Structure formats: C-alpha cells, structure tokens
Amino acid sequence: MIYLYSVFSFSGLVILLSAGLMIAERFLVNYxxxxxxxxxxxxxxxxxxxxxxxxxxxxxxxxxxxxxxxxxxxxxxxxxxxxxxxxxxxxxxxxxxxxxxxxxxxxxxxxxxxxxxxxxxxxxxLNVRLFSSTVTSTRGLTYDIKEVRVKLNDPPEISQRPGQYVQIQAPSPEGPVFRAYSISSAVYEYNEVEVVVRLIPGGVGSTYVHNLQVNDEVTFTGPYGEFHLNEDPSVEIVCVGGGAGMAPMKNIIYSLYDRWPDRSCWLFFGCRTTKDIFYLEQFKELEKKHHNFHVIYALSDKLEPDEKWDGETGFIHLSVDKHLEQGVPRQAFLCGPPLMIEAVTRVLEEKGLQPEDIFYDEF
Ligand SMILES: Cc1cc2nc3c(=O)[nH]c(=O)nc-3n(C[C@H](O)[C@H](O)[C@H](O)COP(=O)(O)OP(=O)(O)OC[C@H]3O[C@@H](n4cnc5c(N)ncnc54)[C@H](O)[C@@H]3O)c2cc1C
Ligand code: FES
Structure with a gap:
C-alpha cells in the first residue's frame, strides 16, 4: 500500500512539474x-x-x-x-x-x-499547395463508404502522380484538423479531386466528409505520397485494395490506361460480403476495353443463403497467389488494413517482387 502511494505521489509530482515547465515555456520563455x-x-x-x-x-x-x-x-x-x-x-x-x-x-x-x-x-x-474547392457531387457507394468530388477554385489545377493523397481540413472542437485521403480521380482530371471515404463512427475527418453537401467549400493541402509508377510499360502493375483502399487503385488504373492502353494490370479487391462491393461494374467495362486488364473481387465472409455471388471467395492474398505467375517483372500498390498488406506482401515477395517494387498505404 505504502509502495503504491509512493509511486502515485512520484508520478503526480512528475506530471505537475512537466505541466509547470510547459506553461512556463509557453508564457515566460521568449526565444x-x-x-x-x-x-x-x-x-x-x-x-x-x-x-x-x-x-x-x-x-x-x-x-x-x-x-x-x-x-x-x-x-x-x-x-x-x-x-x-x-x-x-x-x-x-x-x-x-x-x-x-x-x-x-x-x-x-x-x-x-x-x-x-x-x-x-x-x-x-515544396510543391504541395493549399487548395480551396467546392463540392460538385456526393454519392454513397456502400453503407459506410462515400465518394465525394470537388472542383478546384484556387489554385484551379492540381498536378499529381497516380496514387497520391491530399489532406482535407475538417473542423473540430480543438480547431481545424487535417486527415489524409487518397485521390481517386485520375491524373488527367486536373480541375477536380475525388475521394472515397469510409465512415469511422465518431471520427472527425470521415464524419465531416460524409456530411458534405453539393456547393460546400472544402480546403485541403496536397498532393502528398511516395507512390511512383514504373514508367516501363513492360512492367506489370498489381493493385490490391480493401474497403476505402480502393481510392488510389482507381486513380492508378484509370491514369495507367489513359497513357498505356495495352499495359498489363491486375486489380484484386477484398470485400467481406456483397454489401462491401462497389465499382465492380465499371471495372468490368474497363476490362472489356483493355485486354490486359484483369479484375478479381473476392468475398472473405461465408455467403448468407440469400446472397448471390459467383466470383471468388476467401482472403484476397489467396486470389493474388492463385492468379499471378512466378517471376514476371512487376510493381505492386497495396492499400487497406495492415493485416491484408502483410499477407499480400508475403505472397508478392514469394512471387519474386523486391521490397522496393511494393508500395503501400495502411488505413
Ligand atoms: C496516406 C493515407 C491515405 C488515406 N486515405 C484514405 C482514403 O482514401 N479513404 C479513407 O476512408 N481513409 C483514408 N485514410 C485514413 C484517414 O486519413 C483517417 O485516418 C480516417 O478517415 C479516420 O479519421 P477520422 O478523423 O474520421 O477519425 P479520428 O477522429 O482520427 O479517430 C476516431 C476514432 O476512430 C479510431 N480510428 C481511426 N482510424 C480508424 C480506422 N481506420 N479503423 C477503425 N478505427 C479507427 C481512432 O483510433 C479514434 O479512436 C488514409 C490515411 C493515410 C495515412
Ligand atoms: S504529424 Fe508528426 S507524427 Fe503525425
């Protein structure tokens, strides 16, 4: 008991001293x-x-x-x-x-x-800019994922690399905060930025984006991000996403086919149930136009009796393992939850990819 009392007293003293030092630094010290x-x-x-x-x-x-x-x-x-x-x-x-x-x-x-x-x-x-923009459309993609598109006002254009992200400013009781959201619109859409955002219950940034209405003003900074698409068209591109991790994949795929219509590219998208599926039809349309584009969606949860699905089932890294041949020159972009990234990275390394060929953002 005496021991516990001493520990609490000592910790209290340290906290008080640190708070005192912080206040003194803020108000008394002038650098x-x-x-x-x-x-x-x-x-x-x-x-x-x-x-x-x-x-x-x-x-x-x-x-x-x-x-x-x-x-x-x-x-x-x-x-x-x-x-x-x-x-x-x-x-x-x-x-x-x-x-x-x-x-x-x-x-x-x-x-x-x-x-x-x-x-x-x-x-x-040093090239990152502060943008003011106006919402032009909002669309629910699933029960918890929304697509929001803005038109850029000042500056009126953005120059981005496929897979980069912006930081959207959201109001909070402690003042404005910034949250990162990948750009889902393609690089040739200079005057607009689209994001795909999953609602986190109680989340400051995602709630703000989900409540945005057409004509609302939005401030953001960008573009940011380390993704660098290999410029050699013989290198196959592999995109693997889950949930809102679709956003940079959509950007990469549309930007890629605008520039290299024959380039080989795979999109693997992991969902839990059919309720999590979005953009499948538009990617199927793109697959018809580009013979080297392949789309695989897989459901990880057991199908309900009333659920209709004739696509793949199981975790998405198993689909990646099943479809990709060994030893093809490739670059991969992964976005989704950490466990998915870890499992897919392992499979890709077994297929011969080097760590520098695998780019990922966890969220
Ligand atoms: C480079 C990058 C790109 C990103 N791109 C996207 C994107 O395109 N779309 C998108 O929807 N998100 C994206 N994110 C995540 C996004 O930046 C926010 O972290 C997310 O929206 C939560 O912020 P929030 O303000 O709503 O929640 P906060 O107010 O920050 O958090 C509220 C609570 O939720 C918890 N929480 C935070 N994130 C999660 C989570 N993912 N799952 C469960 N609980 C959580 C927090 O711990 C906290 O308790 C990206 C993140 C990074 C780093
Ligand atoms: S801004 Fe510095 S760690 Fe997040």
Whole structure:
C-alpha cells in the first residue's frame, strides 16, 4: 500500500512539474525570432521561436505530410534537421530507424524551434499547395463508404502522380484538423479531386466528409505520397485494395490506361460480403476495353443463403497467389488494413517482387 502511494505521489509530482515547465515555456520563455534555413538557402525564413517546426513551416505555406495533425502518432512528418533541432525526443524514436536518427531525420511536429535551425526538405513537399474547392457531387457507394468530388477554385489545377493523397481540413472542437485521403480521380482530371471515404463512427475527418453537401467549400493541402509508377510499360502493375483502399487503385488504373492502353494490370479487391462491393461494374467495362486488364473481387465472409455471388471467395492474398505467375517483372500498390498488406506482401515477395517494387498505404 505504502509502495503504491509512493509511486502515485512520484508520478503526480512528475506530471505537475512537466505541466509547470510547459506553461512556463509557453508564457515566460521568449526565444525571439529564429532563422529557419531550408535546403541551404533555397527558402530562408524568419520565424517566431517556441513553436513546432511543423507549425512554422505551415505558417509559411510549406505543407509537410501530417496525417495525425501534429499529434506525433502517424510518423509522416519526417524531415532532415541539419542543425538546431535539439536532441531526438522519446516521442519520435518509435517512428525513426537508427539510420534515420544518424542522418538527422526528425518528426517536424515534435521539434521545437528554439534557435536558428537548418533543415532539408524533399522538393516534392515544396510543391504541395493549399487548395480551396467546392463540392460538385456526393454519392454513397456502400453503407459506410462515400465518394465525394470537388472542383478546384484556387489554385484551379492540381498536378499529381497516380496514387497520391491530399489532406482535407475538417473542423473540430480543438480547431481545424487535417486527415489524409487518397485521390481517386485520375491524373488527367486536373480541375477536380475525388475521394472515397469510409465512415469511422465518431471520427472527425470521415464524419465531416460524409456530411458534405453539393456547393460546400472544402480546403485541403496536397498532393502528398511516395507512390511512383514504373514508367516501363513492360512492367506489370498489381493493385490490391480493401474497403476505402480502393481510392488510389482507381486513380492508378484509370491514369495507367489513359497513357498505356495495352499495359498489363491486375486489380484484386477484398470485400467481406456483397454489401462491401462497389465499382465492380465499371471495372468490368474497363476490362472489356483493355485486354490486359484483369479484375478479381473476392468475398472473405461465408455467403448468407440469400446472397448471390459467383466470383471468388476467401482472403484476397489467396486470389493474388492463385492468379499471378512466378517471376514476371512487376510493381505492386497495396492499400487497406495492415493485416491484408502483410499477407499480400508475403505472397508478392514469394512471387519474386523486391521490397522496393511494393508500395503501400495502411488505413
Ligand atoms: C496516406 C493515407 C491515405 C488515406 N486515405 C484514405 C482514403 O482514401 N479513404 C479513407 O476512408 N481513409 C483514408 N485514410 C485514413 C484517414 O486519413 C483517417 O485516418 C480516417 O478517415 C479516420 O479519421 P477520422 O478523423 O474520421 O477519425 P479520428 O477522429 O482520427 O479517430 C476516431 C476514432 O476512430 C479510431 N480510428 C481511426 N482510424 C480508424 C480506422 N481506420 N479503423 C477503425 N478505427 C479507427 C481512432 O483510433 C479514434 O479512436 C488514409 C490515411 C493515410 C495515412
Ligand atoms: S504529424 Fe503525425 S507524427 Fe508528426
């Protein structure tokens, strides 16, 4: 009992001290104006010290991926700090490999600017823009998945690579937050962006998107993402998705066939029941137009007596294993729940794909 009492008292004291230090830092410590040097003089800035690096960059319209909105839980906001970032924090280490720590990679949302700071930011991030847009259509695809399309106002065009994503701004009681959503519209649709969003009960971003109506204004930043389609048309493309993980697959497939009508591509889509199926008919139409396009949907749950389905059944990685031959030059894009990504990656590696040929986003 005395032991427990001591532990609680000590923890309480530590929490009080930390809170005191945070309040003192916020209101009493003045770091003045600090220099923020980006890419060796490419974008020299002066910022008010005491804020996070992510906020300073955002205030200067440099938008780093930050799917968790700066809470330190997504690990997306990595940039290289050359000097002035202070020591790596315990909140950062779960997201950084030893190699990254050695080369100065940090989470921009965890680094506080307290002195002049020198950073290196990938050129891709410097091209990210803040967009204002207007909703032009909304459509329920299943009981919990909605498609929303917006027309871009300012800037009026977006230049994206297949499979990239945007971060949509949603209101929340604590102020605006950003959530990542893959772009489902193809790269040639310069003036529009479409997203496919699954409703997470109580979720801030997904509820906001599901409640959007035609003519509503939407703000987002983008494009972001590491997907790079292989430009060699002899390389076969494999897309594997589940649920809202369809969004980047739709973008990749339509962008691909606009450019290479004869390119070989497989779409594997995992659903639990027939209620989770969407876009099947339009992909079947595309399959008729492009002889090298193959669409496989598979249901993982046992069929109900009244359910009609003559397609494949079982987990989607089993379909991938069944249909893909060994040793063909390929690149794969996977989007869906972590367990699906893990199982499909294993199968693809057995088929001869190297880790650098497999791109994935877990959600
Ligand atoms: C690169 C990237 C691309 C993405 N693209 C898409 C996309 O195209 N379509 C799409 O629908 N989503 C996509 N997501 C997920 C999306 O960014 C949000 O995480 C998701 O919509 C939940 O946000 P929220 O604000 O609604 O929920 P939050 O308010 O963040 O969370 C509410 C609660 O739900 C829990 N929760 C959060 N996510 C899930 C989940 N997936 N399953 C179960 N519980 C959850 C949280 O832990 C919390 O308890 C993507 C994510 C990333 C990183
Ligand atoms: S923004 Fe998510 S970890 Fe930094």
């Amino acid at each position: 003045g104006i600090c220099k923020l040097d980006i890419n060796a003089g490419e974008r020299p800035l002066e910022v008010k010290g005491g804020q996070t690096l992510l906020s300073c960059l955002y205030a200067n319209e440099i938008f780093i991926p930050s799917a968790c909105g700066g809470k330190g839980s997504c690990g997306h906001c990595k940039i290289t700090v050359i000097s002035g970032g202070g020591p790596v924090l315990p909140t950062e280490t779960p997201f950084l490999s030893r190699k990254e720590i050695r080369s100065g990679v940090r989470l921009a949302c965890q680094v506080k600017v307290r002195e002049d700071i020198y950073v290196r930011i990938p050129e891709d991030f």
